[in-house]
Amino acid sequence: MAKTVWGRAAGAVIMGVVLSLAAAMPTMAQSVRVTVNGTPITDLQVAARVKLFALEGNRAGTRGATEQLINEALQIEEAKRLGVTVSNAQIDEALLQISRNMNVSQDKLVGMLQQGGVSIETLKDRLRAAIAWNAVTEQAIMPQVQISDLALDQQAESQMQAFQNFDYILKEIIFVGAGSSGRSGQANNYRSKFAGCDSAVDLSLAYTDAAVIDVGRRHATQLPEAIAKELAGLNVGGITKPRVVESGVSMLAVCEKTQAEDLTFVKGDLRAEQGNEALEGEVENYLANLRARAKIVFN
CATH class of the missing domain: 3.10.50.40 (Chitinase A; domain 3)
Structure with missing residues (x-):
C-alpha cells in the first residue's frame, strides 16, 4: 500500500507500540522458564528484564517481563521468517538515539544501566526485537490497513x-x-x-x-x-x-x-489519526495470532 499522509507518523506509532515489547537470546547453564516454539527463555533473562523495568518505573514484575520476552521471541521468529535481519549498526544507532533523547552520553547510559544491575545486552535485546518488529509491521501489517477516502470525506465535511x-x-x-x-x-x-x-x-x-x-x-x-x-x-x-x-x-x-471549501487538511489530520489507530489494532491482532499458533511451554 502506498504510504499516505499518516504513513509518516506511522513509524513513530509502530516504535511506540513495539518498544514496550522485545527479544532475548538463551544463555547457557541457566534454568529455562519457558520455551517459545523451541526457543528457551531463561530465569536470568527474566530477572534482567525485571531490573530494566524497575529503571523505567514499570511495575509489571516477573510476569510482565516473561510475557514481554515471549512476545519478543515471536517477533524475532516472524522477522526471520520474512527475511528481516537487524544489523549491529542499527542497534548502535538506536542506542545513540536513546542517549540523545535522554541528553546523556552513551557511556553515561551504560553506567545508569549498570547501577541498576542491568547489562547493556539486555537493552540491546529489546531494541533488536523492536527494530525487527518495526520491519515486520511495515512489510506485512501496514499494507493491510486501508482508510476509506469516502468515509474521510464524509467525516471531514461533518467537521467543517x-x-x-x-x-x-x-x-x-x-x-x-x-x-x-x-x-x-x-x-x-x-x-x-x-x-x-x-x-x-x-x-x-x-x-x-x-x-x-x-x-x-x-x-x-x-x-x-x-x-x-x-x-x-x-x-x-x-x-x-x-x-x-x-x-x-x-x-x-x-x-x-x-x-472555498477545502477538505485536504482536515482529511490529512483524520487520515493520520484513523490510520495510526487502525495500524495499532492490526499490530496487536498480528501478534495475538502469532501467540495463538505458537507452542509456548512453561516449566
Missing part, C-alpha cells in the same frame, strides 16, 4: 464549520522585539492607519523594527481556530488584532479572500 470555508492571501505585519506592551501599542497604532496590503510596506517604514512578510495563500483549515474565526469576520483590506508571538507582536492582513 462556516468560518473554515474561506481561502486567503495574507501578509503578516510583525513588530519585532521584547516588551510586548510597547510593541502592542505600536501595532495598534499601525492597525488604525492600515489601508490595505498595497501600502502595508510603506506604512511599516514609519515604525521601528516593523516587518511585512508575505504569508501567501492559506486556507482557513491551515490556521489556528481563533485566527480563522477572526479572519472570517474581516473583508479584504482588514487586519487582525495584535497577538503576542515568540518574536514580538503579530497581525495578519487580508489581501484576498474567497469562499
Whole structure:
C-alpha cells in the first residue's frame, strides 16, 4: 500500500507500540522458564528484564517481563521468517538515539544501566526485537490497513464549520522585539492607519523594527481556530488584532479572500489519526495470532 499522509507518523506509532515489547537470546547453564516454539527463555533473562523495568518505573514484575520476552521471541521468529535481519549498526544507532533523547552520553547510559544491575545486552535485546518488529509491521501489517477516502470525506465535511470555508492571501505585519506592551501599542497604532496590503510596506517604514512578510495563500483549515474565526469576520483590506508571538507582536492582513471549501487538511489530520489507530489494532491482532499458533511451554 502506498504510504499516505499518516504513513509518516506511522513509524513513530509502530516504535511506540513495539518498544514496550522485545527479544532475548538463551544463555547457557541457566534454568529455562519457558520455551517459545523451541526457543528457551531463561530465569536470568527474566530477572534482567525485571531490573530494566524497575529503571523505567514499570511495575509489571516477573510476569510482565516473561510475557514481554515471549512476545519478543515471536517477533524475532516472524522477522526471520520474512527475511528481516537487524544489523549491529542499527542497534548502535538506536542506542545513540536513546542517549540523545535522554541528553546523556552513551557511556553515561551504560553506567545508569549498570547501577541498576542491568547489562547493556539486555537493552540491546529489546531494541533488536523492536527494530525487527518495526520491519515486520511495515512489510506485512501496514499494507493491510486501508482508510476509506469516502468515509474521510464524509467525516471531514461533518467537521467543517462556516468560518473554515474561506481561502486567503495574507501578509503578516510583525513588530519585532521584547516588551510586548510597547510593541502592542505600536501595532495598534499601525492597525488604525492600515489601508490595505498595497501600502502595508510603506506604512511599516514609519515604525521601528516593523516587518511585512508575505504569508501567501492559506486556507482557513491551515490556521489556528481563533485566527480563522477572526479572519472570517474581516473583508479584504482588514487586519487582525495584535497577538503576542515568540518574536514580538503579530497581525495578519487580508489581501484576498474567497469562499472555498477545502477538505485536504482536515482529511490529512483524520487520515493520520484513523490510520495510526487502525495500524495499532492490526499490530496487536498480528501478534495475538502469532501467540495463538505458537507452542509456548512453561516449566
